[in-house]
Amino acid sequence: MTSLELTMEKPNLAVKESRDVKHDLTSGTPEKTVGEALLDAESARMTCRDVNVYYGEKHAIKNISLDIGRNEVVALIGPSGCGKSTFLRCLNRMNDTIEICHVTGDISIDGMNIYDKKIDVVPLRAQVGMVFQKPNPFPKSIFENVAYGPRIHGLASDKHELEEIVVGSLKRAGLWDEVKDRLHAPGTGLSGGQQQRLCIARTIAVGPEVILMDEPCSALDPIATARIEELIDELRENFTIAIVTHSMQQAARVSQRTAYFHLGTLVEVGDTDDIFTNPRHRLTEDYITGRFG
Amino acid sequence: MNNQTASTPPSTMEKVSAGMGRRYARERRFRVYGMLAVTLGMVFLATLLFSIVSKGYSAFQQTYMELEIHFDPEVLGIQDPNNAAQISGADYPGLVKASLRAEFPEVSNRRDKRTLYGIVSSGAAFELRQMVMQNPALLGTTQRLWVLADDDVDMLVKGHIDRNVEESGRRMSDLQIGWIDHFLDAGRMELRFNTVFLTAGDSREPELAGIRSAITGSLLTLLVTLSLSFPIGVAAAVYLEEFAPTNRWTDLIEVNINNLAAVPSIVFGLLGLAVFINFFGMPRSAPLVGGMVLTLMTLPTIIIAARAALKSVPPSIREAALGIGASKMQMVFHHVLPLAMPGMLTGTIIGMAQALGETAPLLMLGMVAFIVDIPGGVTDPATVLPVQIYLWADSPERAFVERTSAAIMVLLGFLVVMNALAVLLRKRFERSW
Secondary structure (H helix, E strand, O other): OHHHHHHHHOHHHOOOOOOOOOOOOOOOOOOOOEEOOOOOOOOEEEEEEEEEEEEOOEEEEEEEEEEEEOOOEEEEEOOOOOOHHHHHHHOOOHHHHOOOEEEEEEEEEOOEEOOOOOOOHHHHHHHEEEEOOOOOOOOOEHHHHHHHHHHHHOOOOOHHHHHHHHHHHHHHOOOHHHHOOOOOOEHHHOOHHHHHHHHHHHHHHOOOOEEEEEOOOOOOOHHHHHHHHHHHHHHOOOOEEEEEOOOHHHHHHHOOEEEEEEOOEEEEEEEHHHHHHOOOOHHHHHHHOOOOO | OHHHHHHOOOOHHHHHHHHHHHHHHHHHHHHHHHHHHHHHHHHHHHHHHHHHHHHHHHHHEEEEEEEEEEOOHHHHOOOOOOOHHHHHOOOHHHHHHHHHHHHOOOOOOHHHHHHHHOOEOOHHHHHHHHHHHHOHHHOOOEEEEEEEEOHHHHHHHOOOOOOOOOHHHOOOOHHHHHHHHHHHHOOOEEEEEOHHHHHOOOOOOHHHOOOHHHHHHHHHHHHHHHHHHHHHHHHHHHHHHHHOOOOHHHHHHHHHHHHHOOOOHHHHHHHHHHHHHHHOOOOOOOHHHHHHHHHHHHHHHHHHHHHHHHHOOOHHHHHHHHHOOOOHHHHHHHHHHHHHHHHHHHHHHHHHHHHHOOOHHHHHOOOOOOOOOOOOOOOOOOOOHHHHHHHHHOOOOOHHHHHHHHHHHHHHHHHHHHHHHHHHHHHHHOOOO
């Protein structure tokens, strides 16, 4: 709140005088999401209905319903602490590792509820892969990094097939030309951008259907970021991608749909072009025009 | 100029610079304290090492003397040179005595004779017996042989008995010194490398006492300790850190483990005596029981070190593994454990070094016994290096003083080797991420 008040005092930001910008954010929180959060059954790959997440007492995510369509990139944007990463981590049950975390509601992939008691998280995470904020290659060779997933899932029947998967994944991640001569060098010796592409290669080597990306470019320089964004666009042909980002330019560049989160609620969802040119909710507009965040 | 600066309020830079002198002085003072602490530690260490080495180095040399031994079957009382029982039971001390009598024919007094026989170690006769049993052809021949001198002679040769003290005030009479000088002048008595110290077991005679049985006992005990405490400790740490839910029970276990690390070791000794020996009827004085008790003692150290090592593995590695669908088990065994291994090994070796130097609990288990034989297995009676040091430090003979220090040197040597190994292992397994 303090940071908010500070920004309020800056005169150059009070552009739209007609609006009352000194509203209390909590009272401005909507009961219902603005825009088309739900897709028809045909085009939706993952469907989330009335998802609530609690960290102990803290109600981190409130009644979120959102569909993620086939072959589309959905960008989740919003100020820090609004629950977009938490929501993303619900989609492959990474939140299970946090003991006090408790999820209610219904999240399905291709009509199958992933929080069903019968569901095993191990194959689920192979189906819904994840790329993290900080590049986190294993302290092993580049080859071993990519080969690890296929190996534990038994995707390759012999060494030759495994090599094919590794080479194919590195090529799709756009890393092959840079590392083909040093496949057995440690993955941690690569540059930050290369490490992140290695992590993407590692994720797609398992053959997931959905890839979740949690601020994948926040630790990278603009050139490496551009490279990853290009890659995301290419990957869209084969994968469904949900990406959390703090960069609105990035959301505008890579995504087809954008969802704006605010204090644990989903405020507005829509086509990326519409959201950035013609936001319907005042909170969305305030955020994308840089009034807070 | 001065007036002007005094009137205007001081700028930030002036305020900062005014305090700089004080800041640096504080830093310098802190450095001096640090240097003092390190210096003090080094001085104490140097004093300790100097005291041990200066007292103990002479134990690695031992006085030997050359005797002309005539293997007379008559003196030995052997009628039939092919009778092994006769050879083994023969009177070998008689050979030594005869040789000494031949060396000094002027000694006729019964009491002087007995004193004369005393300058040769009683071990010499065993050596002769060994020689004859291996080669019966020696019977009837005359050989010039180097045999062990008595420990008092050894002390005189090494200068621990002062010749300038009045005769009544020293352990050796002028007569004895005369005999010894006879050998010394002829070059028939000299200091040689003390192989007995490294190859023999304990003995009442200092010149025959060695640390081989204690070293073997220590190694067997450590072997038992390592093979029990490492797997149990690592398994417990992995379970507690990676799999166990955090609830009241795990909290209780954690508190107890930390408490166990501070329990006096003698208590573990009593526990071992009550449970392993009295209840389960395991053998007394055995490295097996000693190792089990030391396992109980080192387990908390290993578990705490292993848990710290597991905690220090970055969570991003765990997330990476889980994110591509590794099961928890695969995450732990493929990624977390290899990264935590250097820390675990360091903790284990520190625990082992602690166990190597542990004395008190072993006293309770009967490992304080007088062990002459070198233990052949984990159930044989044995003692360990620190207990051997304790036993020798308690012995009245002057020659045991240097042996005590020498045994400490050997123990310290083992500790240095183990800690160097810990550093080496850590360097080898360390990986960056």
